[in-house]
Amino acid sequence: MSRHFTRRGVLRTGAVAAGGLALPTYLRAQESGYTNAPQGDTVVLGFNVPQTGAYADEGADELRAFELAVEHLNGEGDGGMLNTFSNKNLDGTGILGKRVEYVTGDTQTKSDIARASAQSMIQRDGAIMISGGSSSGPAVAVQALCQEAGVIFMAGLTHSNDTTGKDKKANGFRHFFNAYMSGAALGPVLTQAYGEGRRAYHLTADYTWGWTQQASIEAAMGSIGNWEMVENVLTPVGAGDFSSYIAPVLNSGADILVLNHYGGDMVNSLTQAVQFGLRDRQVNGHDFQIVVPLYSELMAAGAGEAIKGVYGSMNWNWQLQDAGSQAFTRSFGEKFGFPPSNAAHTCYVQTLLYADAVARAGTFNPCGVVEALEGRDTPGSLEGIDSESNTGFLFDGLGNGQTLYRAADHQCFKDVLVMKGAEAPTSAYDTLEIVEVTPTAQVWYEPDNPMFEGGDLGECNPGA
Amino acid sequence: MDAFLLQILNGLDKGSAYALIALGLTLIFGTLGVVNFAHGALFMIGAFCAVTLNAILGLSHQVTDPERTDFLGNPLQVDVPYVYDIFGESAGAWILDWSVPLAILLAIPVMLVIGIVMERGLIRHFYKRPHADQILVTFGLAIVLQEIIKAFYGANPIPTPAPDALRGSVDFGAWLGLQAGSVIYPVWRLVYFFFAGIIIAGVFAFLQFTTFGMVVRAGMADRETVGLLGIDIDRRFTLMFGLAAIVAGLAGVMYTPILSPNYHMGMDFLVLSFVVVVVGGMGSLPGAVAAGFLLGILQSFASMNAVKSLLPGIDQIIIYLVAIVILLTRPRGLLGRKGVMEE
Numbered sequence: 001m002s003r004h005f006t007r008r009g010v011l012r013t014g015a016v017a018a019g020g021l022a023l024p025t026y027l028r029a030q031e032s033g034y035t036n037a038p039q040g041d042t043v044v045l046g047f048n049v050p051q052t053g054a055y056a057d058e059g060a061d062e063l064r065a066f067e068l069a070v071e072h073l074n075g076e077g078d079g080g081m082l083n084t085f086s087n088k089n090l091d092g093t094g095i096l097g098k099r100v101e102y103v104t105g106d107t108q109t110k111s112d113i114a115r116a117s118a119q120s121m122i123q124r125d126g127a128i129m130i131s132g133g134s135s136s137g138p139a140v141a142v143q144a145l146c147q148e149a150g151v152i153f154m155a156g157l158t159h160s161n162d163t164t165g166k167d168k169k170a171n172g173f174r175h176f177f178n179a180y181m182s183g184a185a186l187g188p189v190l191t192q193a194y195g196e197g198r199r200a201y202h203l204t205a206d207y208t209w210g211w212t213q214q215a216s217i218e219a220a221m222g223s224i225g226n227w228e229m230v231e232n233v234l235t236p237v238g239a240g241d242f243s244s245y246i247a248p249v250l251n252s253g254a255d256i257l258v259l260n261h262y263g264g265d266m267v268n269s270l271t272q273a274v275q276f277g278l279r280d281r282q283v284n285g286h287d288f289q290i291v292v293p294l295y296s297e298l299m300a301a302g303a304g305e306a307i308k309g310v311y312g313s314m315n316w317n318w319q320l321q322d323a324g325s326q327a328f329t330r331s332f333g334e335k336f337g338f339p340p341s342n343a344a345h346t347c348y349v350q351t352l353l354y355a356d357a358v359a360r361a362g363t364f365n366p367c368g369v370v371e372a373l374e375g376r377d378t379p380g381s382l383e384g385i386d387s388e389s390n391t392g393f394l395f396d397g398l399g400n401g402q403t404l405y406r407a408a409d410h411q412c413f414k415d416v417l418v419m420k421g422a423e424a425p426t427s428a429y430d431t432l433e434i435v436e437v438t439p440t441a442q443v444w445y446e447p448d449n450p451m452f453e454g455g456d457l458g459e460c461n462p463g464a
Numbered sequence: 465m466d467a468f469l470l471q472i473l474n475g476l477d478k479g480s481a482y483a484l485i486a487l488g489l490t491l492i493f494g495t496l497g498v499v500n501f502a503h504g505a506l507f508m509i510g511a512f513c514a515v516t517l518n519a520i521l522g523l524s525h526q527v528t529d530p531e532r533t534d535f536l537g538n539p540l541q542v543d544v545p546y547v548y549d550i551f552g553e554s555a556g557a558w559i560l561d562w563s564v565p566l567a568i569l570l571a572i573p574v575m576l577v578i579g580i581v582m583e584r585g586l587i588r589h590f591y592k593r594p595h596a597d598q599i600l601v602t603f604g605l606a607i608v609l610q611e612i613i614k615a616f617y618g619a620n621p622i623p624t625p626a627p628d629a630l631r632g633s634v635d636f637g638a639w640l641g642l643q644a645g646s647v648i649y650p651v652w653r654l655v656y657f658f659f660a661g662i663i664i665a666g667v668f669a670f671l672q673f674t675t676f677g678m679v680v681r682a683g684m685a686d687r688e689t690v691g692l693l694g695i696d697i698d699r700r701f702t703l704m705f706g707l708a709a710i711v712a713g714l715a716g717v718m719y720t721p722i723l724s725p726n727y728h729m730g731m732d733f734l735v736l737s738f739v740v741v742v743v744g745g746m747g748s749l750p751g752a753v754a755a756g757f758l759l760g761i762l763q764s765f766a767s768m769n770a771v772k773s774l775l776p777g778i779d780q781i782i783i784y785l786v787a788i789v790i791l792l793t794r795p796r797g798l799l800g801r802k803g804v805m806e807e
Contacts (some may be wrong), residue, residue, distance in 0.1 A: 056619035057618050086572075240729065244475075245767055247474050250647070251646055264726055267623070269787035275631070275652065276650055298620055304623035305623075333535055
């Protein structure tokens, strides 16, 4: 039998081979059974944050946190929260012995662009996990993409109820708190500070986060403080000048203004509300008050003096005194010269939690990671909460006290911070002060709470 | 009545900003025939002149306060501005407080230079090119300017408050015999309105009553003939570009206490200002001013709850709706002249 090559045969074989090599990595993952199985001695994580656009500064802070987390995972630096984390699977040798590398994408805080950049990191760079982000619109979009592609999504800053409510996905996990929890934490504090039976006027950013936050605050204040809602006005994102929305508040009979705004919108609407003399007014026999339910340090600094005495809530703050928070603040502060934001904290913690889950699962396979993050190997429960859904992965030492990654919806349950604009800040970093650390039991809800209904976690997808 | 009055007042300050930007746009279009999409960026740069002066005046050295600690537990380094050392604490504090109005002095030369460099360096090469090319190149320039500002100052809005004395609000309700507290209006927005009035009057007076202005108006009407009379009309038009840049810049400086400056604030105003120019009539200075105020007030009314409950989302489209109606009924805009932008 003779073997001879023909020109056509060589070309055909070459074309097939080249085509095979050119296939996206996730289509070549068949042999491992899941998308982007790490080859060699490294593993690639994809950090998808706003690097341009209005939230670019917050995105930059998230990237700093990711950089620090990767350093600590690879055994560089002082180890940060690896030293305080209740689980001791991470020893500075990367993840499962593979050195951690990362690629970054720019979400521009736009859902379609965030999706495209996550897709590029998965297909081109072989990222096995996507994390980061500063807004709920992109978070929901990227979470759905990760579910389809078969990689894990560790959400960054996203506060809409929908992320772990109607839009929840098995491959997606949220450490950050949500709008319902803000309402539950703020309810008693605001009622005590401002009294019952107040009349509230809401200005609400017109997208998923604004809607769910408004509904959460209205419901919480209605049931806890017997507050009545006078009006809810939807405002376009990035309106800039909110004066024409603020002016009608003057004669509406409201004595509280709730600003369901974030970022630059919050800075502008709060500043302008103060300029219109709202806080100097007396209405219905009360001093007029303004509430900003979701705070961010970066935006608080932007609002300057307007923020003094204004209540809001946060996921975490560097002023917390527990060992984990202090370790993280020290690592971050010594490397970058200023304290971390709560966006940075959640991103750092999510990276560590992912690494720990892989280590416990013994595989990068997303379904193994999902099982580990749901705590199926060693189910835990929060103390003092009597509920069937109180089960999941229980951990401590990452800055919010004892925390549960609830198996039922992949939402973290932990203490929530009620904050207030500081009267005499010493720098741009302590413009907010902690009023109360609200215990987890107070912000707990069942997975079938009406504000979260309509979604289905589905099955984990390993891709491939 | 109260709500009506409030929305008129509200429309006035927004209208002032639209009018000032549209005035500059029309000056450039009327003299040079260029559709300048970088004009919003000039407004933004003006605002950042105020931020820059604030930052320069705020330059400080650190003094250790052993009694307080920073976030890492080290002794707190307190910033003491150099202006305190130079002028004493009370005079230094006054200068810092009044940094926004003082920034006008910085913005005038800076904006003049930027305007002239922009015109001589880039835009004059596009005079004979189609309007589409001019739009593309000036839009590109706007993005470059935006990114430069972002690289220096970051993406977050930077608070630039008005002087303490002008920070409060006035009770129009009490002034007008209405119920006290029913019509409240921030003092700085009144200042802005009057400031815009002075600038607009100044530009009109300059064009109307000076020889330079007379030549420019002649050039706008018939460039060729003025050139044949031995007058270097190009040089004058370059200066007009500089003047338009100054007007946009000053509009930006004084707007900073109303809207904390960020790098894309110019773009937000630009699109609306173009609509203002088109509604007012391309090339008509009084048209630009009138349409600026008209659309500012209309936008304000459209944001009223009573209107929004009847027509949801009307606040977002009112300006474009009005533009369509006016262009259908008066294709040259409110005060547009025949022959402008018409082949």
